[in-house]
Amino acid sequence: MTVTPRDAQSRFGRWDRYRAAAEGFREYWYPVLPSSGLGKKPVARRLCGVDLMFMRHAGKAWAVEDVCPHRRVPLSIGRCEFAGHITCVYHGWTFDVTDGRLVAALTDGPDSPVVGKTRVRTFPVEERCGLVWVWMGEGEPVAVEEDIPTELLQPDARIYIRFSQVDGNWRNAVENGFDESHGKMLHRTALWALFRQVPGWTEPVIETSADGKWLQRRLVGAHRTEQYPGLGRWPKYPFWKVFGRRPGGMSARVWVRLPCTLGVLQPTKVGWSNYDWYMPQDGKRYTYLQLAVSWRKGLWPRFVWWLRFWAYIRYIHHVLFNGQDIGVIGLMPVNTDPAPLFRPDISIIEWRNFAENARTPRPTTETAKPGRQAS
């Protein structure tokens, strides 16, 4: 189905599940930290309102809730005294990070009766694409590959990772990402647009991908300077942008998927794309993950891409361009009253419709109990 801005009014919904999800949808895998940053030293992250602690053991990553049930101190300020275990810094309660069980209370001796009587919650963890993925759901986890764009899983994908911790609600961030029209206004002043004739307005259509996983935005029209009634001509391009008109005038395709994932797919000849996650820490703050991906083959092309990325692409795109988004999102209230929306907001409307069908908890199997660790 192709949805155009003309349909905006009739596609408007109540979005009950979306409105309730101020801290995110839980039945998904989230890429919460880089694999390279995880060793025996515990790492703390907040996700969907939950404090998590990550640690590597036996070559794999593991996650438990980051609070000792004894005196409510974070486990992540503790130590790895025994391989595969986290020991609380306060009294030495020692938990197996693979199943969360309390296996010792060191300061109560080897025969402590509390052993085996309590546990901390564990969360299934996987590693792909240089990232640690954690399953936040109550239900049986899906295969992690179901929540990773397949392009990222290709063996020739080269992925550059940038994490930020930012103020704002994750929904405003995703909606900003999938929104076409703010790019024609907010980003007009970005360094990225210095020599570009950014169109004044565009005609996006929204489609669902063949596999149903993505909502895709595609442009079927882009307009430069036009006459606005009572105001005059807009945009006015400065003289040095005379050569900045792109053939065809169409910009990148932008895709969005659950739980909070954006794909900015450049045309093939550009040779790289961008993938973003806007992961709720709680209702007022989110973790922003930016991935720049190229699929170049051969050492020399990869080296040139590496050089270009660090020389200017990262700074112009990830720091400056997306920095404008971060600034605006931080000024928006946690719950934005949706009305009145205008035609281009069909991208937001369709995303909200799409998000209403977010996963619900799958029944757990006999062997997959709460506190289990996916292998």
Add this chain to the structure above:
Amino acid sequence: MTVTPRDAQSRFGRWDRYRAAAEGFREYWYPVLPSSGLGKKPVARRLCGVDLMFMRHAGKAWAVEDVCPHRRVPLSIGRCEFAGHITCVYHGWTFDVTDGRLVAALTDGPDSPVVGKTRVRTFPVEERCGLVWVWMGEGEPVAVEEDIPTELLQPDARIYIRFSQVDGNWRNAVENGFDESHGKMLHRTALWALFRQVPGWTEPVIETSADGKWLQRRLVGAHRTEQYPGLGRWPKYPFWKVFGRRPGGMSARVWVRLPCTLGVLQPTKVGWSNYDWYMPQDGKRYTYLQLAVSWRKGLWPRFVWWLRFWAYIRYIHHVLFNGQDIGVIGLMPVNTDPAPLFRPDISIIEWRNFAENARTPRPTTETAKPGRQAS
């Protein structure tokens, strides 16, 4: 009617309207920023709990509510793309600042159906005395001159402006301004008092001005060192203040009026007076406007006054002396329990009685609809 401290107890009231006005009285003109600071670039101010955006157009000042109805981003971080219009930085929604109407949604093209379907609230604005005045009321605005002390409107008035943003509730600030007795204690240590024999206590009377606009405080007695039972003599003047006794011993007359306006009228020979506004931003913060006014005629007297003002008057009076007031006001709770009051608090009591008669909304005329702009 002349009210003396003797009457304090019997004049005590319930002050229901005053107690409810933590964010100020709305049916008034407020001088919210200097005219010289306003051009095509939008300026944001908070007043009576409302975020406002100001802009100059066609030689006049205009004000609209500072939030875009689309995505709740402040309009004041936007731009003036077309004369007399503010364009939201996010999606280019463009509002006529003279009537608040949405005249274009730039990123939706010239034929955007949302045009004309929404608006932002406007606020009547006038300029007098080098200041931009805004009407915060729901009702039909009065003439701005009704809310400006006539002395300031005289053609030979030379006005020096100082704005500050300060912590505290505006009512505590106005009450502090009209209160006589704290000057005999708090300001005893001001640089202003270095060579002055500040009286220990005074006998003020409170009167209403002939036009009913001002409440006036006048001194009918001033006392220097006296014997306090069980304590001893007070105040003790250091030897270098021997010549600091003023003839007559009476200090300046202090007037107060609605909405939050103080006049400190010096004797004629001093040649200048002070006018203050304590404008609520919200219940916990206020904008403090200090005006130093002189009515000298001729270039040389004006130059001498200019020189004296910048050389020491501004620093000693506006910065140091009133800085003591700011410090104390910031320590008081938003709602001060009024009891127990003492005799000199008759000035506060009469001000509260006076404020109970603050303006209520006047019915709007046929041609003056909500969102209108006073011409």
Add this chain to the structure above:
Amino acid sequence: MTVTPRDAQSRFGRWDRYRAAAEGFREYWYPVLPSSGLGKKPVARRLCGVDLMFMRHAGKAWAVEDVCPHRRVPLSIGRCEFAGHITCVYHGWTFDVTDGRLVAALTDGPDSPVVGKTRVRTFPVEERCGLVWVWMGEGEPVAVEEDIPTELLQPDARIYIRFSQVDGNWRNAVENGFDESHGKMLHRTALWALFRQVPGWTEPVIETSADGKWLQRRLVGAHRTEQYPGLGRWPKYPFWKVFGRRPGGMSARVWVRLPCTLGVLQPTKVGWSNYDWYMPQDGKRYTYLQLAVSWRKGLWPRFVWWLRFWAYIRYIHHVLFNGQDIGVIGLMPVNTDPAPLFRPDISIIEWRNFAENARTPRPTTETAKPGRQAS
């Protein structure tokens, strides 16, 4: 009665009074500032949710509530205009610090009718051991010596004082202080333990002192490296700790008493002990008082102790070692859910049981009215 960890489960209580005492127990003397820091200049302190002002007069310390009843400004920013009186900086209301009575309202003249009509609350104050003690109770105060460990009152006691203002609830701080087992884990990395073979676990018993004032923790067993099932041997001592094994292996005895007082009593040959108070400012912050006490006789032993204390004892014990406690306490919630507890928490359980019997207000005698000052 001797209580062992074996009894933990059966000694568990509801602790209604203790749970309600987030801001402390009121019917006690608290040592709130050093005597040497108090002169005619008012000093402000917050204790049990009350703002207090202290001042010295006629060689004695006095305390009143730190808020002027007139306009709610802190009295402690005022001045001592007359010996034994605090004068509010704002309007000169002058209170006798010995009985709290309003004896003058300076800016209303010697005949002000408000005099004698109001007062501020006073709090009984005593000075012992170089500290100012204040009685926070509603009832008749006990003798201050009842709330001071007798060892501190001995004439040869040399006391070094350290005050800190810290985040956290006072109950978590006291429980941390009386808790044996965290020392075997948290403090394992302290500089203090660099050459010590800190035991892995210990067997404490809890007893009440003969006079019923203290709860005493005593060790009846201390264990070094042992085999923990499924984990291995722990603790592992580095080679340089080979000589760090203490004869007997028993550490200091630790005592606790109400209202929030810890005694860490070193063996006699060590020659000094430590006493701590964890005094609630409010539910989220506390004042931490550390006393190092020695009872050496003779000039030379005292000088050596003075030298040792400032050279390393204060830094290693008071700053570094207890700094680890402060860090953990600041991370705990105000109300810690007590379950699940483990065997060594018998010290916490017995302290809570002990605290349930905290003093209740004693009836006041005829001569001891509210606002009185203990002589």
